[in-house]
Amino acid sequence: MDIEKVEKVVKKKRTKFPEKLIYEIADAAERHDLNDKELDELVKEIKKANQRAGVENGEAVGTVAAQSVGEPGTQMTMRTFHYAGVAELNVTLGLPRLIEIVDARKKISTPTMGIYFDEEYSADEEFVRKIANRIGKIILNDILKDFNVNYANMNLSIEIDEDKVNDKRLEYDEIIAKIEKAFKKVEIDKNLLSFEPTITDPKHAIRELRLLADKVRDLQISGVKNIGKVVIRKEGAEWAIHTEGSNLGAVLKMEGVDKTRTSTNDIHEVEKVLGVEAARNAIIHEAQSTMEEQGLTVDVRHIMLVADMMTADGKVKSIGRHGISGEKASVLARASFEETGKHLLRASIRGEVDHLTGIIENIIIGQPIPLGTGSVGVIMKEKK
């Protein structure tokens, strides 16, 4: 059954359904092969259900959301690292990860990316491997066959392993170019290279040589900034890359990368590259998958509200004294959370006024709170 038809019926009933619900109805109608009359009836029933299940005005949705996200925290494991899907990569999970998300940390402990490819390339292992080697960090040490520090001649000789170079889909010439650029005193004879240290003080000659040895070995010959190890995996029919470290901006610019599915778990990076709206979705996705991985079910609406609160004014703010709680309008609300003295003193020189519209303020002064049944009054109907 097509969507338009359902939409038409919904419109006829003078109601409005969210898009997702319309899709669900259409899907169900097709599965059960409903006729027009039945569809009509179904929409009527759902309209009733929709009204019954609606949120009531004044409902303290914030508190309920906070409790629903916070309460399962006690049941989560502290096990920081776990192998999530890919055996080779460590990813922070459980309570520490959830705290990281609501804190909106700038530097998360285990940034990671999932890189997927456009249809035309996704099954092409060769192509994916090539990209993987362009993304992943490869140092000279990874492609060496032989490495010798010659103290007698005060030089360093290395042999590049051609098999490894080919295996990693690297270009020999590019590697040589990189080496030549990084080191001045280098002699190149096909795969055999020898380096000489620049000795300024003969007393420290040996140290210089050793330092050079480390430098040579650690020379990065390929890779995107901030990305370390990469893992290539076959997921169903397609190939995908998982990385340790993340650089969404650079990866999305690469050819063949599917820009809709490729993602990172670094929320600030998503915000920087794709904007707040995307960051909001990233928060929802990350929080939800953290919960699900622990076997805990939390309604998306609660997580959405947390994410929306975090991104409400155009940038990602943390939950806590440096973010939302520190920017509240009320002096008393801020003072009763953290840094009591600072807020009171600042309020006094600024001449701040507390209008007592929030929850804690009203609790502090002993008045009913403006939520739920406290947000309405009752007026007796006058007799005519």
Added chain:
Amino acid sequence: MKGILKKISQINFGLMSPENIRKMSVTKIVTPDTYDEDGYPIEAGLMDPRLGVIDPGLRCRSCGSKGGDCQGHFGHINLARPVIHVGFADTIHKVLRSTCKDCGHVLLTEAEMADYREKIGNQIKNEESITAIIKDVYTVARRDKCPHCAEEQEDVKIDKPVSIVEGNYKLTASEVRERLEAIPEDEYIFVGINHEVAKPEWMVLTVLPVPPVTVRPSITLETGERSEDDLTHKLVDILRINQRLKENMEAGAPQLIVEDLWELLQYHVTTYFDNEASGVPPARHRSGRPLKTLAQRLKGKEGRFRSNLSGKRVNFSARTVISPDPNISINEVGVPEMIATEVTVPVFVTEWNIEAMKKFIMNGPNVHPGANYVIRPDERKIRVYDETKETVIEKLEPGFVVERHLMDGDVVLFNRQPSLHRMSMMAHEVKVLPYKTFRLNLCVCPPYNADFDGDEMNMHVFQTEESRAEAKSLMRVQEHILSPRFGGPIIGGIHDHISGAYLLTREGSVFSEEDVFQMVKHARMALPNATGKDWTGKQVFSLLLPKDLNMVYKAEICRKCDECLKQECKNDAYVVIDNGQIITGAMDEKAYGAFSGKILDSIVKEYGTDKAREFLDSSTKLAISGIMKRGFTTSTADEEIPREAKDRIEQLLANAEAKVEQLIEAYHNEELEALPGRSLRETLEMKIMQVLGEARDKSGEIAESYFGMENHAVIMALTGARGSMLNLTQIAACVGQQSVRGGRIERGYSQRTLPHFQVGELGAKASGFVHSSYKKGLDPLEFFFHAMGGREGLVDTAIRTAQSGYMQRRLVNALQDLNVQPDGTVRDNRGVIVQTEYGEDGIDPAKSDYGKVADIDRMIDEMRIKSKIGK
């Protein structure tokens, strides 16, 4: 029972000027002594009677009201020399850095001033924070040269906590004050000072307000000795130094001495405000304990804000140990008589209830449905004594309020800490019972997260009609069967309810009619018509189901076979309910257990909370009577496996160990191939873990193959009542690998786990693999490793509770002001829209079907059935 007489509409914050401090003061304090030899407070001392009274007998010399009614009056101390207020030291530093040392103007050009003035004005108009702009000004206005008088500026630094240093010269507080005075009033705003309520020079104190005695009451010890409050101690110090400084100045003492005393005065005033300021040693009590001064009184968890203002102590509450009572409804709570006679409910006396009230008073305060107090219309409270009750009754008339004992049917609030979600506080109906514990139905244990190993709970009695009405319609237990977290049931059967229901309803469970009637009666259900035949358990349980309930689901005991045999399921795991009759399938956790009960879930959603409560009450009782008819017990005999099985497990573990040895050898010979992205050592660990994990699982499978559905422990594990198959196999077959920090145990002794092993030993046994079963018993080494793993678990839990508690506090604090507005938007208290429609569809998850509006498939099925009947 009074309405709100006054409503506070706003609170203004500001600084106090020296004039204001003097104006509000009732007396100048000069003497550092408090009491004279006779124990009377000294005039102009810190306990001056004009500062207010605490003793209830005395009258206040300033306002004339009695002790308790007088809230106290401030005094003041004239400081011999000005001192800097610690809290503002930072601000003073920034202000001085941003203003000219000569002309006092803020170091901004005219153009910048106009620009910032507009920006700040806009923010203030919109009631938004100006902090960011002020911060900006502080950086821009750090100039080397004044744009107004071209004076060269020296760098102003702060030496924590209160010393302001310019270049190499330390400014005195008087000099600081002079500089602040020089700032023109219309430029205050650039440094973040509101000229209407504050002047920068007021941040340097010349006169110190002395709080009234009510703020710092002294306590009299048993010995008759008086012990003064920390604040009083600090004020004595200040007065003493102030006095000495004044005398020295008047006597024309050398500059050096005066400066030293001035410094000391600054120290005392600093610690009087904040005794934890960085850079100053905290002032200590004679015993060595740091004094609790003004900032410490407000700050932190035990401070005024969080402890006394955000949280308040209440009357009409009770707390005791909880214990289970399967015979009361989930809506009820058993209250010990002792508590019921102590906490009371106020009842308005009217001409219709006056006789009943008189009866209560007649019972007196000690006999159960009695009364403790009578409140007259003039608000005088009269205690009811056995001796006076007759006279009280005589005077009783409509308009009085009787505080009668708690009785059956009263609504109370019941709570268990930690109150992590709203289901931690629910309204129950009182049932007064003997003995001294609160009794609760077992089904409400999950939402409170309660057990009976000594848990205590609190009870609060509502005191107004509105609160009672609200609680009854919104907070009653039955209204909270569905959790707002995921839209499924959180209250439901647990433990024996589940194994009981399984034993009752499983295939082949047949009861004589007599037994059935006994069980039905025990569950307080309506007796069915006699059939004269034996009943199957499924028929008995079906009596509870609504007559038009239809559903199909897979039970918890489902083994997830590759191909589902549906109705022919050998485990009786395929539940089919047709018009309220269980056709196939046994009842277990999936039927009416907490968190996953499908039948319960469907009853709440289709038939309402009243029906659901009835169903839960009766079904759990039926299950209990069912389990009692059949008998149910468990012991280690349940985990007994035959010799042959033990041998097989032994063999299996020996093989696994050999394989581990092989791996280790391969590792030592460097024959092991590293996994991509892993070191050799890590690869070895992973492989060993895998081999040992498999060995444990296999040994479990062997043990499991000897366990049948007749085994009570297995029934509990498979129906979801308690425990898991893993627990059973650990008891019967093999405990398995103990882990610390997510891997095998590797530390403890030098280069090995314990001295019993060789250096660098990597074998299974040496890294915490426990071959034994719990039943067989662990050998000493295994026991030790097991304790290591167990300890890590305990530490983990302790840390987790602290961390998640703080996270939840932050979440609640950040989100609590959000609510749904009449236009459907979600806004905070400032009116900022956070969501244009709650959850993008305006559906309340608590009323939803696991997050969905409704189960569309079910709806269609029902529709079709209905239309069929219609035809």
